[in-house]
Amino acid sequence: MEAYERWGMALVRKAERILQSRSDAQDLVHGLFVDLLEKDEMNLELPYLYRAVTNRCLTLLRDEGNRARILAAHDPDARGAARTTCHDRVVDVDLLAKLVDRLDDEEREILVCRFIDDMTQDEIAELCGLSRKTVGKRLDRIKDVVASLGGAEAPS
Amino acid sequence: MSARCTGEPLSWLALERYHAGDAPAELRARVEAHVGECEACAASLRSIVADQRQLPALPASRRSKVRRLRRALGGGVGALALAAGVALFVARQPAPTEPDRVKGGDVAFVLVGDDATQIAEAGGAFAEGRRYKVLVTCPPSMHASWDVAVYEGARPSPVFPLEPTRDLTCGNGVALDGAFRVHGRDALRVCVVWREGELVDRAALAPDGARSVCKTLVPADD
Numbered sequence: 001m002e003a004y005e006r007w008g009m010a011l012v013r014k015a016e017r018i019l020q021s022r023s024d025a026q027d028l029v030h031g032l033f034v035d036l037l038e039k040d041e042m043n044l045e046l047p048y049l050y051r052a053v054t055n056r057c058l059t060l061l062r063d064e065g066n067r068a069r070i071l072a073a074h075d076p077d078a079r080g081a082a083r084t085t086c087h088d089r090v091v092d093v094d095l096l097a098k099l100v101d102r103l104d105d106e107e108r109e110i111l112v113c114r115f116i117d118d119m120t121q122d123e124i125a126e127l128c129g130l131s132r133k134t135v136g137k138r139l140d141r142i143k144d145v146v147a148s149l150g151g152a153e154a155p156s
Numbered sequence: 157m158s159a160r161c162t163g164e165p166l167s168w169l170a171l172e173r174y175h176a177g178d179a180p181a182e183l184r185a186r187v188e189a190h191v192g193e194c195e196a197c198a199a200s201l202r203s204i205v206a207d208q209r210q211l212p213a214l215p216a217s218r219r220s221k222v223r224r225l226r227r228a229l230g231g232g233v234g235a236l237a238l239a240a241g242v243a244l245f246v247a248r249q250p251a252p253t254e255p256d257r258v259k260g261g262d263v264a265f266v267l268v269g270d271d272a273t274q275i276a277e278a279g280g281a282f283a284e285g286r287r288y289k290v291l292v293t294c295p296p297s298m299h300a301s302w303d304v305a306v307y308e309g310a311r312p313s314p315v316f317p318l319e320p321t322r323d324l325t326c327g328n329g330v331a332l333d334g335a336f337r338v339h340g341r342d343a344l345r346v347c348v349v350w351r352e353g354e355l356v357d358r359a360a361l362a363p364d365g366a367r368s369v370c371k372t373l374v375p376a377d378d
């Protein structure tokens with residue numbers, strides 16, 4: 001499958017930044033393409049695939065068992081350089097795990113787009129088919145939730 | 157710590173598209189202008205360029221073949237046959253390969269065929285009719301019961317080709333009891349499942365549930 005050869009590693013790198021697990025990232029992307037192959041899915045542009053990987057990663061992290069397993073074994077180096085932060089906090093898999101159940105589907109996706117994929121609000125709006133205003137509102141709410149968690153060093 | 161971006165960072169999506177030659181002229185110009193003066197984004201782009209890893213192969217089968225095989229595999233436990241005996245081919249087991257070694261509390265596994273070939277990566281190819289043993293890498297401090305479950309596509313119920321291993325002395329590449337043979341020609345999802353301080357309950361396993369590590373494997377080309 002051409003899209004797999006063309007975009008597979010870009011998607012593995014993306015999944016690694018989210019999950020911080022190289023084996024889970026690779027397995028997730030491989031599983032995505034196996035499913036696409038079976039469904040005869042032809043929309044295989046990178047932006048579409050990016051969203052599909054985001055959603056699969058989030059589904060994995062919302063599962064308690066997988067979340068615990070990934071948190072226990074995650075590789076800090078797999079996060080890659082963090083060029084955006086939320087209230088000066090890097091959104092890594094630890095923080096993401098705390099946020100997944102506090103945000104709705106749209107907010108979760110925007111969280112990943114903004115603070116892990118480092119997209120601008122315009123890029124997010126285009127990718128997700130939302131208005132820039134909506135993206136801004138969702139980001140405000142995400143920032144509120146992150147702020148409500150307290151600082152990284154604060155006792156929980 | 158790495159350098160800070162001098163402005164609004166270039167998204168990873170933009171950098172990946174640029175790297176793949178998929179960026180329109182406007183984006184290409186923007187990427188080039190930005191990385192020329194931003195060390196943080198230039199380093200991110202370099203990390204993409206430097207990544208020389210290869211992906212495992214997708215199933216060679218096309219859709220119709222996948223479906224046909226799925227039907228063929230659909231009836232009960234037909235895809236996998238239990239292989240009798242434990243020490244069938246222990247003599248030729250090589251050590252697990254480096255890429256599958258894990259850090260921290262992680263658990264990993266490789267399959268070793270009776271011809272001493274290894275399947276260490278997700279997407280690895282299995283040979284029809286070959287017998288495989290499961291070698292687990294787990295922290296020495298870990299005490300758990302172990303099981304192997306195999307899922308065929310969307311089928312909800314796993315096949316258990318091996319007897320559970322009650323107590324394993326964890327380490328690098330430790331063999332679970334028994335071996336199994338693969339007869340199917342469709343992609344398989346092989347999961348090693350463990351429970352610490354209790355026995356694995358086969359009736360209570362969810363696909364991709366907690367305390368498991370899985371690989372999707374594809375049939376080797378003939």
Ligand SMILES: [Zn+2]
Nearest residue numbers: 161162194197
């Ligand atoms: Zn920059």
